[in-house]
Amino acid sequence: MLYREAGDFKTSYTSDNQTFPIRFDRYGYYFVLGVAFLIMPLILNDYWTNALVVPFLIYTIAALGLNILIGYCGQLSLGTGGFMAVGAYASYKLMTGFPDLNIVFVILLSGLITAGVGVLFGLPSLRIKGFYLAVATLAAQFFLIWLFTRTPWFFNYSPTGMISAPTRTIFGVPVTGASASAVSMYMVCLVFLVALAWLARNLTRGTLGRQWMAIRDMDIAAEIIGVNPLWSKLTAFAVSSFYIGIAGALLFTVYLGAAEAGEAFGIDKSFLVLFMVIIGGLGSIFGAFAGAFFLIAGPVLLKIMLVDNLGWPTDLAAHLEIMIIGALIIVTLILEPHGIAALWRTIKEKLRLWPFPY
Amino acid sequence: MLDTQPDEGYTTADGRKIGGVAMEMKNITLRFGGVVAIKDISFDIRWGEVRAIIGPNGAGKSSMLNVISGFYNPQEGEIIYKGYRRPRMRPYQVARTGIARTFQNIALFEGMSVLDNIMTGRLNHMKANIFQQALWWGAAQREEEENREKVEKVIDFLEIQHIRKTPVARLPYGLKKRVELARALAAEPSILLLDEPMAGMNVEEKEDMCRFILDVNDEFGTTIVLIEHDMGVVMDLSDRVVVMDYGKKIGDGTPDEVRNNEEVIKAYLGVTDD
Ligand SMILES: Nc1ncnc2c1ncn2[C@@H]1O[C@H](COP(=O)(O)OP(=O)(O)OP(=O)(O)O)[C@@H](O)[C@H]1O
Ligand SMILES: [Mg+2]
Numbered sequence: 001m002l003y004r005e006a007g008d009f010k011t012s013y014t015s016d017n018q019t020f021p022i023r024f025d026r027y028g029y030y031f032v033l034g035v036a037f038l039i040m041p042l043i044l045n046d047y048w049t050n051a052l053v054v055p056f057l058i059y060t061i062a063a064l065g066l067n068i069l070i071g072y073c074g075q076l077s078l079g080t081g082g083f084m085a086v087g088a089y090a091s092y093k094l095m096t097g098f099p100d101l102n103i104v105f106v107i108l109l110s111g112l113i114t115a116g117v118g119v120l121f122g123l124p125s126l127r128i129k130g131f132y133l134a135v136a137t138l139a140a141q142f143f144l145i146w147l148f149t150r151t152p153w154f155f156n157y158s159p160t161g162m163i164s165a166p167t168r169t170i171f172g173v174p175v176t177g178a179s180a181s182a183v184s185m186y187m188v189c190l191v192f193l194v195a196l197a198w199l200a201r202n203l204t205r206g207t208l209g210r211q212w213m214a215i216r217d218m219d220i221a222a223e224i225i226g227v228n229p230l231w232s233k234l235t236a237f238a239v240s241s242f243y244i245g246i247a248g249a250l251l252f253t254v255y256l257g258a259a260e261a262g263e264a265f266g267i268d269k270s271f272l273v274l275f276m277v278i279i280g281g282l283g284s285i286f287g288a289f290a291g292a293f294f295l296i297a298g299p300v301l302l303k304i305m306l307v308d309n310l311g312w313p314t315d316l317a318a319h320l321e322i323m324i325i326g327a328l329i330i331v332t333l334i335l336e337p338h339g340i341a342a343l344w345r346t347i348k349e350k351l352r353l354w355p356f357p358y
Numbered sequence: 359m360l361d362t363q364p365d366e367g368y369t370t371a372d373g374r375k376i377g378g379v380a381m382e383m384k385n386i387t388l389r390f391g392g393v394v395a396i397k398d399i400s401f402d403i404r405w406g407e408v409r410a411i412i413g414p415n416g417a418g419k420s421s422m423l424n425v426i427s428g429f430y431n432p433q434e435g436e437i438i439y440k441g442y443r444r445p446r447m448r449p450y451q452v453a454r455t456g457i458a459r460t461f462q463n464i465a466l467f468e469g470m471s472v473l474d475n476i477m478t479g480r481l482n483h484m485k486a487n488i489f490q491q492a493l494w495w496g497a498a499q500r501e502e503e504e505n506r507e508k509v510e511k512v513i514d515f516l517e518i519q520h521i522r523k524t525p526v527a528r529l530p531y532g533l534k535k536r537v538e539l540a541r542a543l544a545a546e547p548s549i550l551l552l553d554e555p556m557a558g559m560n561v562e563e564k565e566d567m568c569r570f571i572l573d574v575n576d577e578f579g580t581t582i583v584l585i586e587h588d589m590g591v592v593m594d595l596s597d598r599v600v601v602m603d604y605g606k607k608i609g610d611g612t613p614d615e616v617r618n619n620e621e622v623i624k625a626y627l628g629v630t631d632d
Contacts, residue, residue: 206494207478207481213474214478217470218466222478223450224449224465225542226481226545227450227478
C-alpha cells in the first residue's frame, strides 16, 4: 500500500482543498467512522464506556472548542471549567423547566447559552492580550463556579446543592438518568462529536478560520488587510464556548448524571482541557482528538498496568501519573510545540516521500 | 456633494495616461508625544500613477503610509478620498475602501501556508455567513472556489506556484516579500501602498520586484504609492515623487524635477547618495 499523492491528481480547487487530500487518508477516515458507528456499539461494555470511551468523546468536544479559541485564534483561556458548568447548569434548568423539550435541543440550547456567556467574557480580549487575558478568564472561572454554588435558583433550591439529570429519551431510548444504557450514552456523544468536528473543520478551513489565524499570527497586520478584530475574536469566543457548553451539558446529563459545580467543573478541568489542546496540537482538529485520548486513556491504562497488574498502591500510581503528564507537557512545549498532531504530520510527510526521500 | 473639484488627468511625456486625483492629503500633522513625525504635509495621489515617497531614515515616510491606511490618526489635517473627506476609520474599514499595503518589516501570518496567507487577502470579497461556512454549503463553498481561482492568478502572476503549500515561516526573505505583495494584490486594491518593497533584496530579486510593480500598474491599472531608498529604482518606476525630511515635505514633482531641486539635493541626495 503506497501512501502518496501521485496518480491522485486534483482536477479542481475543491478537490485540492478537501479535508483528506490523500486517498489513503480518506479511506482511513471512512474506516474509523465505520468502526465507531457499527462495530463499537457491539463490543462496548459498561466498564470501558464509563472509564474511557464516553469521557474521551465528551472531552474531545471541549478540546475542539478550546482549540478554536487558543490554537486558531490565539486567545488564551483558563475558564473552560466554568464554561462547561454554564452548559451543565443551562441543561439542568432547561430539563427541569421544560420537561417536554427533547434532550437534543436541550443540549444545543445549552451550547448557545454558553456561547452567549462566552462572548460576554470574551469582550475584555478586545483590550487585553496574552497573560492578562488568561487572568481575566481565570477570574471568569472562579466567578461562574461561585455563582452556581451560591445561587440556589441554579440548582432548584435542592438541599444538597447538587443538580441531577432526570431521564430523557431519544426515539424512546433513555439516554440520560439511571436507566440509560452504555451504548445509548455512547451513541449520543458520538453523534455530537462527529457533527461538531465536521463543523469545526469547515469553520477553520474557510474565511472565518483564516481570519482567526490571522489575528493569532499578527493582529495588527490582520486588521490592516481588513480583518475586523472585534468580529473575529468574539466569533472565536462564541464558537469555542458553544462547543465547551455542549461538552459540559453532555458531561452532566449523559455521563455524570449528578454534579456540583465546584467539584465537577473546577479549575482542574480548565487545565485538563488546556493540556489536551497543548499535547494534542494547537491549531489542529486531529490534535483535539489525540490530546483528549492521551489524557483520558493514559491514566486509565496506567492504572490498569500499575495497580491491577503490578499491584502498586493506588496513590503511588496516581502520583506517577501526575508526574508523567507534567513531564510530557514540558517535553511537548520544548520539543514539539504543535503537539502530537505535528508529530503525526512529520511522519506522514516522511511517509509520502518514502522510500526515496530526495 | 463632492469635497473636491474633479479633474481630468493628463498624459505623461512617455505616453502614460494618468487619471484625476484619487486621494488628497491636506495639511497632515502627526505627533507622537513631543516627536512630530509629519509636519503639515499636503500632496495628492492620482489614479493610475506610481507615486514615490522618498527621504532619509526617520523622515516620516512609513508614518505617512500608516496615516493613509488608518493605522495612525493625524492630529491635524484631512484626507480626501475618491472626492469625499474621509472620516476617522479603523484600519480594517480603510482596507474595505480598496486600500491594501505591504509593510517595511514583513508582516505575514507565519503560522499559515502561502496559499492561506494570500486567500486571507481576499477576505473583503467573501460574504458567506458563519452558518454557511460551518456547513460548507451554498455561498461558502462557491466563494471559496471563486476566490481560490483569483488567488491562483496572483500566484501565477508573481511566479510563486512552487511554494503555494509551503508554510510561510520556512521561506527565505526575498520570497516572503513577494508573498506579502501577493496578499496585498489578492485584495484587488484601487490603491496599493508599498513600504520599501525592495529593502534587503539582492540585485536579481530587486529587478524581479521592479518588474512586478510595473506590471501590476500596467495590467491592472492599480495606483501605487511606493516608499523606496534606492534612487535608481525610484527614478525608473515613479511618475511623481514626494520628498520628505524631518517630517516636512521638501520636494514634490517628477523624478527629474526632484533630482534638480536645490533643497532636495542638499537635504537628501547629497548626503546619502547610494
Ligand atoms: N509609534 C511611534 N511612536 C513614537 N514615535 C514614532 C512612532 N512611529 C514613528 N515614530 C517616529 O516618527 C519618526 C518618523 O518615523 P518613520 O518610521 O515614519 O520614518 P521613515 O521615514 O519610515 O524611516 P525609515 O526610512 O527608517 O523607515 C521617527 O522619528 C520615529 O521615531
Ligand atoms: Mg519606514
